[in-house]
Amino acid sequence: MAYFEKEELRQAKQMSAIEFLKRYRAKELVRCGTGEYELRSHDSFKISESTSLWHWKSRDIGGKSALDYLVRVEGVPFTDAVRYLLEQDAPAYVPCRKIEERRPFVLPPAAREEYRVELYLQSRGVSLDVIRYCISRGILYESLPYHSCVFVGLDRNGVPRYAALRSTCDGPKAFKREQAGSDKRHSFCIPPEVRSRRAAVYEAAPDALAHMTLEGGRADKYRLSLGGIYVPQDTSTDRPAKSPAALEAFLQSHPEVDELELCMDNDRAGRWAAQNIAKHYSKEYTVTVNLPPIEGYDWADMAKEEKEKRAARSRAVCLDREL
Structure with a gap:
């Protein structure tokens, strides 16, 4: 040896x-x-x-x-x-055989309250009304033992099939991942109060809550998270778009939807994805692209910035009153 x-x-x-x-x-x-x-x-x-x-x-x-x-x-x-x-000499790469067996999906245990989830998401600019709207529909809760945000994806029968986890702390211990055994076809989706013909599509679950907040908490359309996007290394070629599994499954389960609003991040990957998803669905659906107005931002960034602007305006008003 x-x-x-x-x-x-x-x-x-x-x-x-x-x-x-x-x-x-x-x-x-x-x-x-x-x-x-x-x-x-x-x-x-x-x-x-x-x-x-x-x-x-x-x-x-x-x-x-x-x-x-x-x-x-x-x-x-x-x-x-x-x-x-x-x-500095790497061995030849021989991919391991893919494991076909899917681990059984089990949601993390739930905490008795959603106190930390509410505080964390509010600190990110999400309104309490939007947070509680999601909690009341069983698609958002606080997990044990780490008190993480759990964004739950349901199938057409209301059975949990997917969960995105995000820590309620910032810094080196912060993390985001999917629960083992998650089926991305049933990704996180905020339902409207009544059935709608419209659906907004986001890269991640927090973006959906943030954009709903920026739109005054309106529950007038579906808000679907793709759980990330696929972007090939070479985006210079005019290749056909790869339909995201979450969006394809959603549209099959909601034939009433005929309008898509693509709310990707305003970065290279998000712009590429929006362009190609729009190209893929434009013949069957009315498609609009709605990116954050600031380059490099996602909708969660926009909601946090709006929260900071409100706080600054409030401080200015208080100073004026003191003077």
């Missing part, structure tokens, strides 16, 4: 997983959202571009370094992986 000095092991662990993948597995990386990639061979593998934290959902394993990735994902023996990293 090969022996490595402590300094050699330290050097081997320095390279991050995202750096390794970009350098040696670039063709395997597929952007799947803002600042996030998946593997072409394993779409349940997600990695953050900024932190390098990765999670392979179908196997429920994760890590951060290139060494973690080689050993746990590609199955390279530890000593071989260390040697490859020290020599």
